[in-house]
Amino acid sequence: MLMGNRTKTEDFETAALPYVNDLFRTAVRFTANRTEAEDLVQEVYLQAWKSFHRFEMGTNCRAWLFKILMNKNMKRSRKWFATTKETSEMIEDVTYIPPISEHLTDEEVLLGLEKIPDCYREAVMLTDVQQFSYKETANILNVPIGTMMSRLNRGRKILRIELAEVAECYGIKMHKSGSVGSKL
Numbered sequence: 001m002l003m004g005n006r007t008k009t010e011d012f013e014t015a016a017l018p019y020v021n022d023l024f025r026t027a028v029r030f031t032a033n034r035t036e037a038e039d040l041v042q043e044v045y046l047q048a049w050k051s052f053h054r055f056e057m058g059t060n061c062r063a064w065l066f067k068i069l070m071n072k073n074m075k076r077s078r079k080w081f082a083t084t085k086e087t088s089e090m091i092e093d094v095t096y097i098p099p100i101s102e103h104l105t106d107e108e109v110l111l112g113l114e115k116i117p118d119c120y121r122e123a124v125m126l127t128d129v130q131q132f133s134y135k136e137t138a139n140i141l142n143v144p145i146g147t148m149m150s151r152l153n154r155g156r157k158i159l160r161i162e163l164a165e166v167a168e169c170y171g172i173k174m175h176k177s178g179s180v181g182s183k184l
Contacts, residue, residue: 015061112162120155
């Protein structure tokens, strides 16, 4: 079916495909598994294709795709929690915190982000990593802007605590006031 001089497929490819890498990186952070992230992004694009007739060209396609990602991820999380029974052994494994090595990698820093509860991590990822505005992030998460700002604040605080030891390895020390200073 032709829409003017362009087809629906061309419009979809032009509007949606430039964001596949952004969606994948965020999906990896949420799932902590590349294979699951690939499946999640594929589900997002399938849903976007099915719903593309409702998308208004010229609006923010990136935000629309991220909203689909959040919805799909929440559904997957609910299914996982419904089918998983936690034992005391599993809980012990979750609470174990390995020591920080002398040779830090980006992955070790990103572990701090994974320790943030999902609702806070979503706000941090969308606002600080994907650089959506507060209003866009609130819209993607389907929450009032005040709720999103509260989640973002709490997420940043938890992340700051999780990364305190990592920062100290780089010579950055946290002051009691919460501000950052150099050991040197």
